[in-house]
Amino acid sequence: MSERRKLIVVSNRGPVSYRREHGERVLRRGGGGLVTALRSLVVEHDVTWIASAMTDEDRAVAEEAGGEAVDERSHEGASYRLRLIAHDESAYDWYYNVVSNPMLWFVQHCLWNLVYDPNIDPGLHHAWEEGYVPVNAAFADAVLAEVEAEPDSAVFFHDYHLYLAPRMVRERRPETPLVHFVHIPWPQPDYWRVLPPPIRRAIHDGVLACDLVGFHTTRWRRNFLRSASDLLGADCDFEDGTVDYDGRRTHIAARPLSVDAAEFDELAASETVLALERELTVARPEFLVLRVDRTDPSKNVVRGFRAFELFLDAHPELHARVSMLALLDPSRQDIPEYAEYLGAIQRAARRVNDRFQQEGWTPIDLRIEDNFAETVAAYKQFDVLLVNAIFDGLNLVAKEAPLVNERDGVLVLSENAGSHEELGEWALTVNPFDVEGQAEAIHAALTMPREERVARLDAIRAHVRGNDVTDWLAAQLADLDRLTAPART
């Protein structure tokens, strides 16, 4: 474990969010892999976490604190400081709902249908100038205020919402150690050319103000080095993973995020999960194919349902013996592309069910809700886990579910999910566009001999347990110590 240190963590979504229920202020843990992964940082280091105020109650907390940080306690009882930024509401809308999602998200997951979209029209330019830039500036100001108070701090930026803030901080604090971790894929340079030169250059320039930039895979890291070279003309060493640009050197690392294995063991044995698991086992058919995702176009749910339909077409002998359980967390529904995709998911499931359902058997059990305990119960019960993302920075479900599975379940994994780089050899690999291939993989997984299923599942578990989230955090901080040590002596 690295020494206890002062860290400023900066992410759009904070570790908690406040709501008012029956006149009382209540606190809800923020969702998503990023927040879950960073929770243990709070236990081991002195953390000030800077995030956007997202709810009305978050804004009230920010206002009461006069824009300063408040003292909070983590689930595990560790104390940390939380500074919520109440952005101008229109600026935040342009930053989150127009630029970050869908524009950057769609560029980085290669989701645009380029014949028609995107149109970089005045609206997008306006959203960049009046939304993405000022919201990043507000984050940079908050970071600078915290660094002013604690000059020994290192700053740990996260994700695609915050590409400009590091440069803004660097200009005023040349010596402060800055790290950026990008949790989503980094596409090849030509895909960045969807964005006009000033925007794509600002993105690369902003990130390269850091001492260290982290990605989940060597594939995204390589793409970043290529795009820094092609789009900025930076001097990149592809072996060492360094970029020399604007008078400084940035190290580019590949460090796949992981999960807290002990937390999942505990959850899997909890009364709430056991009760939900009992409900599931009573209702389940002989075989269960599971998928767990946000309703995000990058997750490829519609093609997954089509693959399941093709599988049912080819295997009438398995009708009424196998169902797909789709646990989907509704996501980003203020964005038209996401709202439309949720509609497409519902229509696709309906189509399969209308074709095949029989008395007592619904082929696709689609549940659109955010219910983590139910997810863990389903993790224990799957025979096949389908992760067929179009592109995915990592995909934590592929690591979480095998950890607690009790049915020797098989992982069917997209070759474009970041976790494929680590787990691919023990999964059945699929191409996310090849629905026929996915249908065959589902069948192969269901009919795989038991010893082979056990061997694959054991190997995945051993890998995840041997490289869990605390190792990820320790590695990040060790990298940072190594890179910034000379500057600090």
Ligand code: F6P
């Ligand atoms: O890295 C992608 C990510 O930020 C994850 O951390 C998180 O699971 C997801 O996107 C959630 O996004 P949002 O904050 O928009 O709900």
